[in-house]
Amino acid sequence: MSLSDAQVPVPHLAHHYETIEKQDYAVRLGMWLFLGTEVLLFAGLFLGYSVYRHFYHEAFHEASRHLDLWAGATNTIVLITSSLTVALAYHAITQGKTKLCAGLLTFTIVCACAFLVIKGIEYHHKFQEGALPGKWYHYGEVTAPGANLFYTVYFLTTGLHAIHVIVGMSILIWILARTLRGHFSTTYNVPVELGGLYWHLVDLVWIFLFPLLYLI
Amino acid sequence: MTPLDDLMRRLLWLPDARSTFAVPVDRLHFFVITVTMIASTITGLLAFFFFFKYRERRPFQSTPVVVPSIKFEFVVIGIPLFFFLLWFVQGFKDYVWYTTPPKNAQDVYVMAKKWMWKFSYGGDGPNAIGTLHVPANRPVRLLMTSRDVIHSFFVPDFRIKQDVLPGRYTETWFEATKPGRYQVLCSQYCGTWHSQMWGEIVVMPGPEYDKWMIEQRRGLSTRVDSGGDDSPNFHGSIVEYGKKIAMAEGCVKCHSLDGEPHIGPTWLDLYGKQETLEGGETVTVDEAYLTDSMIDPRAKIVKGYKALMPTYKGRLAAPEAAALVEFIKSLRTQNLDTVPSKEAIYESVKPAQR
């Protein structure tokens, strides 16, 4: 979205801005505002989690023990590492190292795929076990009242997060393509920065989701 | 209750204040609304007066620069804040009193369901659909729950209202101050016939209520004591009459009208339907099947339901059975909205049918 004002290959100054700096400033502010809306979007889901954890403390505790901790932990490490590489990619492009940047972006995208694959395997297990949300719930292991709601919250939060991973990944692929075509340079790299910001947000959400769902 | 209170009440179209809570509420209401009317009128008139007083006297007229002093700012913040906080304090005090039922209050259980109110008393007390009998000048606490969606229990004369939530209880209480009949309305939107989900509270003098309760407990009372027109020579459409009977006989306790299967099959779209019976054979629901099922309910049980329905042989006169059939026939999804019903259905209180 905020990227749209910079779709032209060279640092393009839209007619209503006086300087590139001002335009970059505007675009960054727009991105942060957008990240703010994302925070509130997830806040609604975290609210749902908190409320039902408050009501069904036992069930949530018990059910969290039935999630695959190692899948969750691996995914955490994968996302943190991908966050590092995307930060490094931005650093590389500011220094004009286009190839390094492209390599790091590729690595990030691979990480994103890895995350989705692991998540998919986890989902697959849950489907087989019947640890499903709401009316589909027929998992015998957790019987405390409210267990179905744990899985409702689990699928909603991780599902929305996974959608964000896919969106973030698509943005990174687009940026990678433009990097390879040589659109970015030491002077013009705002899209890389913004794509990176979005990806960090995806990481941020997971940093909270992981302990809340898997650990407590 | 002063004459001034009465005058205000009439001016504002408020119903009479018939509970202990209504009196302080109305007082505060009058205070708030009077200040509101004065403030808004003054604002409008002042603006109007300025339009005249400071009208443009020549084209392109210059004007002075007018700025507020600190004093002005304090005044414009202080005056509204003072009034608003005053109202809040008084209102919250009354509200806390209203949300704290007295210890000696008598409990009545209220169950809301699309689109009716059901009341039951503790112990061996009676159950009733649509009508709640309570004593005057004694606190009554209502413990309410809903069977389907959110409803809201609203008695304008008592100035009380409380949402009724499915799956949990909410409570409210009141102390009626004068015997009489007061309407109960559902005020939380709950579907097609939300606007007809009415009930009635019958407030009786204490001793009379006690006598009534003893009679109910003995299970002797079958007398018709509701305000509605329950006489057999009911003037109105036969469908409406059927609806009344369905309510009065408690049919709707087990047969829903909204398509949702309950203890018995739903009545919605029932007429004309092919039903599979317990034995496996099928039957078309027609007048004959419906009438037979009232007289001998256990003969042809629809698959998936238990044989729980008591016989209504001897309890329903022929015209009543016919009216019921007509009522069932009228319940079709596509013309759900044409079921005529204008008034609350006030039905008699019968002992629990067990």
Added chain:
Amino acid sequence: MSQSSPLNASPPVYPAVNYLNADRGVWSWLTTIDHKRIAVMYLVSVMFAFLLGGIFAMALRVELLTPGPTIMGANTYNRMFTLHGVVMIFLFMIPAIPGVFGNFLLPLMLGAKDVAFPRLNLLSLYLYWIGATIVLSGMIMGGTDTGWTFYTPYSTTTPTTLFPVLLGLFILGFSSILTGLNFIVTIHTLRAPGLGWMRLQLFVWAIYATSIIQVLATPVIGLTVLLVGIEKVGGFGLFDPTRGGDPVLFEHMFWFYSHPAVYIMVLPAMGVVSDAIAAFARKNVFGYKMIAYSSLGIAFVGFFAWGHHLFVSGQSSFNDGAFAVISMLVGVFTAIKVFNWVATLYRGAIAVKTPLIYICGFLFFIVFGGMTGIAVATVSLDVHWHDTYFVIAHFHFIMVGAVIMAFLIALHYWFPKMFGRMYHEGWGMVAASLIVLGFNATFIPQFLLGNAGMPRRYYMYPERFQALNVASTAGASLLAFGFIIILVYLIYALVRGKVAGDNPWDSRGYEWNTSSPPPKHNFDQTPIITQDSHLYQEPGEEVEHVVI
């Protein structure tokens, strides 16, 4: 600018090249990134939505003429009031003033050539169209009967079509967020040289505060309608009591957006009035800082007041009290504005034109509507009024009495700015008087109905309520008549109206620093702001300073 003396005034000329005729053809409109053209397209769209919502409203009023069925069945009625609410709130109220006048005027008032992200702006409009289409297609697909509040578990169990409406609202939410985001960035980055924060026009401040709410609150309603949709289609049970869910949680999440959403609608209205009063009284805005900060105050405090919609819902008494006392603060901020508006008229040079009639009505309506809001936020009183026509009357006083009045003020005040032509003043006055009168006649009986105890969303009602309902319907027809007059003379003015000239009101708002209608890029050269807006003295004239 018409600083020139009236004596040598030449007849106004219509600018030969302006944004309206700079490019031609439908395609040039649909692909435009010019904020002014986008504003005009918004204007047409919201007027259509208003017409639709108005027709629903009239049908509802006619149905309520008699206690029993009048012209439609119960299910039709229930679908119709849902649509009236959804269309009026999400398709008209929320985009109306920001979408039309915010888009048109914000860059002009800032001395900018466009909004910060012009393409994003067009995307907002397209999302609005897509969302609106989906919502309205839901109506054709059978309609929704939940009311615009979608309370669970009714909404998740109703047999009617709900999903298109929820999906449409989700998309409309995006449109709203992107508009807000765009405006915030615009105000931060595109102010003309010399235009500091304390020189911004109050309309800009109001839009700024509105945008903050849009950005912060809208994601939550987006998520909430999504959850209801998922629950309805997939049975996830998040708000379903039979699966351990809590329907009151839905109410919390819904009102976390929908209460601030009231300020999304009313704050721009207040901004319009602040500017229009100054222009027509030829006065500096009295208490500029107080009005500006109170806009931000309302935006902020408005987020802490949602619980007053849940007083009788089973919410705890502690929360009831906390939310009630915070709601009072919103009232104080509004009161500050009202005092300052009236004081702005003091010692002005007031030209009584059509917008002034609406302003007079607005001042009465917002005080009465606002203070009845305080009344319903007074907990013990709300118990009786909650979900009755009193609440309906209260929020229509704010929504129609304040917002639509302000919309009409804006439309009349800036009509020459937008189209360079004037409407007929006489007809304007007639329509304005009709509307102010008709409005009172429609909604004052509804206050009384609420007192008498008539709950909202009632298809049929006990006979004792009939007299007031008939009065209200009569008022509504007056109101509708007024709107029809406006529509007719505005369309006439658009085609045949007198050429207005660049600044027919001799207003000193910054948006008049260019021709009317403005050229494609707003200003031939970037304006440099040297003084506050709305100062009505001639250059070099000695200024009289008054402190009250």
Added chain:
Amino acid sequence: MAHEANETPASKAEHVHGPGRYFVVWALLLVFTVTTIITGRMDLGSANLPIALLIATVKASLVVLFFMHMTDAPGANRLVFVVSLVFSLVLLLGVFGDLWTRNPMSLPPTAPTQESFER
């Protein structure tokens, strides 16, 4: 002029830091991840939640401050992000103010069955 745009720290201020600090942050994040797994499985009872949240907050802060360059961001951007967090808390606290003090019989776990009601 839009003054703020000019207040932006000399446009690429962050470049004075080498990539080294990203690696340090990454290492810290990994350490905290391991810590939270260990403390999470230790079953510390009621302390579990605060500890997990504390660690998560520290990790998130690291990401925001260094990976997302919040340390170098202009005031408006910081304000935007902080405000969104504040309002998330408002949402949470407003609802919990209700849950903590609501009449217990109005809360889901005590949901009565229909049978218990029909007496």
